[in-house]
Amino acid sequence: MKHLILAGVLAASVVCVPMALADDSTASADHHYVKDSVITTKVKSKLAAKHLTSLTKIKVDTDENGVVWLSGRAPTQDAVDMAGMIAKDTKGVASVHNDVAVQP
Numbered sequence: 001m002k003h004l005i006l007a008g009v010l011a012a013s014v015v016c017v018p019m020a021l022a023d024d025s026t027a028s029a030d031h032h033y034v035k036d037s038v039i040t041t042k043v044k045s046k047l048a049a050k051h052l053t054s055l056t057k058i059k060v061d062t063d064e065n066g067v068v069w070l071s072g073r074a075p076t077q078d079a080v081d082m083a084g085m086i087a088k089d090t091k092g093v094a095s096v097h098n099d100v101a102v103q104p
Contacts, residue, residue, distance in 0.1 A: 036062040039092045043068055046086045054079045058100055060087070066094035073103040 039062045047055040058072040068087045074080045084098040 035066070035092070036064060039066060039068065039090065042090050042092070043087045046090060047083060050082070050086070052079065052082075055083055055086075058083050062093075066092055068093050068096045069099065070096065071099045072101075074100050075103050077102055 040060050043060045043062075047058060047060070054074045054076075058070055058074065061069040061071075063069070068090075070083055070087060074083065080098065080100045080102060083100055084096050087093055087096045087098075
């Protein structure tokens with residue numbers, strides 16, 4: 001069963017990585033949804049790449065202006081700050097609203 005889940009995750013990664021790496025600079029005003037989802041995917045991929053389970057529990061949303069909204073919980077303030085820095089350093093992100101709470 002674990003192999004089936006792993007295979008599904010791997011297959012999803014193969015599909016999502018090209019979207020995350022795609023150049024979204026050519027998106028027109030009528031295609032904000034695609035641009036927003038690309039930025040969200042890029043941020044989620046970067047958070048997952050850190051291999052910290054605390055960062056995978058963070059929800060990422062992006063609005064039409066490239067503003068990323070982080071929410072959820074993290075075990076330490078350092079993890080919250082790291083999530084914000086990762087999002088801010090992602091191409092296409094205009095600003096970050098970090099609403100991640102430190103889990104007691």
